[in-house]
Amino acid sequence: MKKVVIEDSLGIASELEKQMQYLIDTYQCEWATVVNDPERRKWFKQFINSDDNELGIEIITQRDQNRPADWRKNPLELPIVESIEIPDEMSWVTVGKTWDFPVDAGAVVKYGDVQLAVFQSAEGDHWYACQNMCPHKRSFVLSRGILGDENGIAKIACPLHKKTFSLETGESMQQEDYSITVFDVRVVGDDVQLNLPREGKLEPTLATAPNCSAVCR
Template identity: 50%
Template sequence: MNDAVGFAIAIEDRYKGIRAPHKIKAAVSGCLRECAEAQGKDFGLIATENGYNLYVCGNGGAKPKHAVLLARDVSEETAIKYIDRFLMYYIHTADRLTRTARWLEKMDGGIEYLKKIVIDDYLGICAELEEDMARLIYTYECEWTRVVNDPKRREDFVQFVNTDETIDGIEYITERGQQRPADWPKKFDDDLVVPDNKSLTDKSWVKIALTSSFPIEAGQVIKYGDTQIAIFNTHGRTRWYATQNMCPHKRAFVLSQGLVGDDENGILKVSCPMHKKNFSLDTGECISGDVELKLMTFEVKILDDFVWLNLPPVQELDRILGTSKWKVTKNGTHEKSRFLQRSAKARIEILGKINDGCADVGCGDKKLDW
């Protein structure tokens, strides 16, 4: 068992950072009980009395596939040689996003053909495959370590591009002496009402940041008061969009990290990275079936290489989209108020009165105070 543990550590260290068409999972089990579930991985090793049995092309998930035996009773050295060849042949020949199980299913001759290539060197390419793997292994560099040690690269990972300030999008609680995020509510006890930005008054153009601060074909987030706004640079910085950063589905401040692209109707959309809700970047409407969900959008213009947004006053926008108002806390999404207990229609009317400058808008017997 101890030998198997050491071998497992060596395997993990050898193949860390490998770029492949899809994620790769591996396991080493110290006996035939294979508690590490080696036969459910892209490659797995099970210790025997004479060495290791090497299995390949398995996976779990929604379409599980039992791995198949590639080699029996091989030494650690031989096992590594076969794994090098197997992985590199997969990397060279598999289509993008194809798991090893699906790759083998499509291979003419299946496992017997793969054995001929990896073990018998049927194509005469094993030396080349081993050299390619050695090049990957010996040129490995931890990308995160490089970023941490490079002040310039660390600037790419700030929370907001227009300030060094930070905001927690979820409350952290202490449990058993350790910190963890608060529990996400299974159901929200209120309706998020986002008024049309066109109905907001007294807007003005606000200078945000240099266009070079925003990655090409991706989103980045800015802080405006207590509100997070996602800005998307598309089509090589020729088209810009801005929306609230909070996804209205689960109130997570993540839309700037979503994938941007066109849907089948040519609508430019952002897809929430959490639950794949799709929103039009032009209108903010949800185009994946949830018509009640909508984003607030903002006008963008580029002037002298700077991004500008047409925004209402900070206090007004914070009342609607402020992070502290909507973030998940240990007591729920936020404290209930009489305002939030009103109907959606009533709240829209209240917001409209606020926009018109009415200072005496109340919630029941109490003035609105949020």
């Protein structure tokens, strides 16, 4: 070991020094690079169409300190969103540009006080949209779920407990008593548009605050 490391018996010390110097010269903090690059910072926005921040985490106070609430042992204690009656007065609402949305993944848009998940599939360039709240634990996470296909039906799996829903009908793919509301999507030029009721109609059922038993901050 002494001969190899100190006496350079293998004659590789010079090359190793060059490689080490290259690492030193080219090192960068990836987080700092993103923070200092406005275009890359956009990847970490919560909402495609808004600069708002809405954690959607239920906070409770314990021993004079705030902490995230525990999962409910029985989620059926709260009314489960099985379906939402969509009013007849629907219109196409632009929520972003095509390049704002990742391929084969989801992103969140804000419509009033409601979070909606929008997905772009690479296969056939299909687009889907649904509520961002998973009805199982009422967490606003479906946009970060796993996009997939089952027997030709596009589906989304919640990243928390893998509850799976059809992105075409909103029904549970596991025949459970949960369903989500889905919305039609179209692309006009570069604009991504959702067919939505007038702003405010979805708030009583899908907005963040009504789905917390304590306080969502």
